[in-house]
Amino acid sequence: MSSDNDYEYELDPEPKPGDASESLIVVDDLSVVFQKQTILQDINVSILRGQTIAVIGESGCGKTVFMKTLVGLIQPTQGSISFDGRRFDEMSMTELTRTRKRFGFVFQNAALFDSMSIFENVAFPLRQNEVVAESEVRDRVMQHLMEVGLPSEVARKYPAELSGGMRKRVGLARALILEPELVVYDEPTTGLDPIMSDVINELILETRRRYPVTSIVVTHDMHTARKVSDRVLMFYPRRRLSPHESQVLFDGSPSDLEHADDRRVRQFVRGEAGERLKEMSLQSEG
Numbered sequence: 294m295s296s297d298n299d300y301e302y303e304l305d306p307e308p309k310p311g312d313a314s315e316s317l318i319v320v321d322d323l324s325v326v327f328q329k330q331t332i333l334q335d336i337n338v339s340i341l342r343g344q345t346i347a348v349i350g351e352s353g354c355g356k357t358v359f360m361k362t363l364v365g366l367i368q369p370t371q372g373s374i375s376f377d378g379r380r381f382d383e384m385s386m387t388e389l390t391r392t393r394k395r396f397g398f399v400f401q402n403a404a405l406f407d408s409m410s411i412f413e414n415v416a417f418p419l420r421q422n423e424v425v426a427e428s429e430v431r432d433r434v435m436q437h438l439m440e441v442g443l444p445s446e447v448a449r450k451y452p453a454e455l456s457g458g459m460r461k462r463v464g465l466a467r468a469l470i471l472e473p474e475l476v477v478y479d480e481p482t483t484g485l486d487p488i489m490s491d492v493i494n495e496l497i498l499e500t501r502r503r504y505p506v507t508s509i510v511v512t513h514d515m516h517t518a519r520k521v522s523d524r525v526l527m528f529y530p531r532r533r534l535s536p537h538e539s540q541v542l543f544d545g546s547p548s549d550l551e552h553a554d555d556r557r558v559r560q561f562v563r564g565e566a567g568e569r570l571k572e573m574s575l576q577s578e579g
């Protein structure tokens with residue numbers, strides 16, 4: 294395990310307000326513009342160590358762009374992102390590479406390597422990033438497969454032989470094998486039945502219980518958002534807001550979502566089209 298991780302494990306999982314080290318990620322006046330289209334504008338958010346944040350909002354509002362910018366995969370057009378007190382745009386390539394090893398990614402489609410066995414898929418980050426004896430690789434891979442509820446026989450199989458839910462769990466095992474400080478989940482339950490979705494939710498919670506990981510979960514699944522997160526950020530498409538409005542329509546606990554002051558938040562969490570249907574018919578008439 295790296296010394297960075299050793300450092301992280303010593304931190305208080307419930308930092309006191311005002312403690313300078315409490316924020317793992319600081320988003321400062323972030324804007325992202327693609328081909329003159331403003332996707333994110335003036336976002337200011339601090340993510341505390343050990344928090345699990347659900348990022349919700351309608352399709353196209355910029356959730357994925359936000360998540361990718363947070364981990365340094367997209368460069369801000371304006372503003373900055375700091376991770377553990379260091380701005381991405383001030384890091385050298387070596388520091389950026391070292392920092393990325395502290396992140397785990399769980400992709401929407403699991404993104405496994407089709408030509409590799411499940412064992413090799415899960416072992417991949419370990420072999421890439423650490424010098425470890427083959428016996429340790431084996432122990433850690435089998436341990437992580439067990440932790441996501443997969444039987445040992447699965448290790449010999451290939452991704453095409455597994456169900457969608459099993460592939461998602463392999464993706465989770467692979468993301469967690471280096472015990473990252475930050476895990477980013479992109480639509481972790483999309484395409485799964487309600488039971489398998491809840492298995493994934495439980496695994497996200499179990500990971501948090503095991504060690505003080507910070508997690509960001511981009512999701513459309515309100516059950517997931519409510520169950521796994523201790524804070525919800527709801528984004529709204531920039532083009533639909535008036536100039537003075539914040540693009541983060543809601544920032545609070547999942548239990549407060551239902552009673553949010555903003556009607557658009559309440560409509561979203563209840564799955565109500567509201568005036569959107571009327572707007573769509575006006576657009577098609579125009």
Ligand SMILES: Nc1ncnc2c1ncn2[C@@H]1O[C@H](COP(=O)(O)OP(=O)(O)OP(=O)(O)O)[C@@H](O)[C@H]1O
Nearest residue numbers: 327328332350351352353354355356357358359513
């Ligand atoms: N690399 C890119 N270049 C240009 N435009 C992009 C790029 N990535 C995303 N966009 C645009 O940014 C907007 C927000 O996309 P994003 O994927 O963040 O939405 P989202 O909220 O995650 O949506 P969904 O819930 O459907 O996944 C979209 O209009 C998309 O077309």
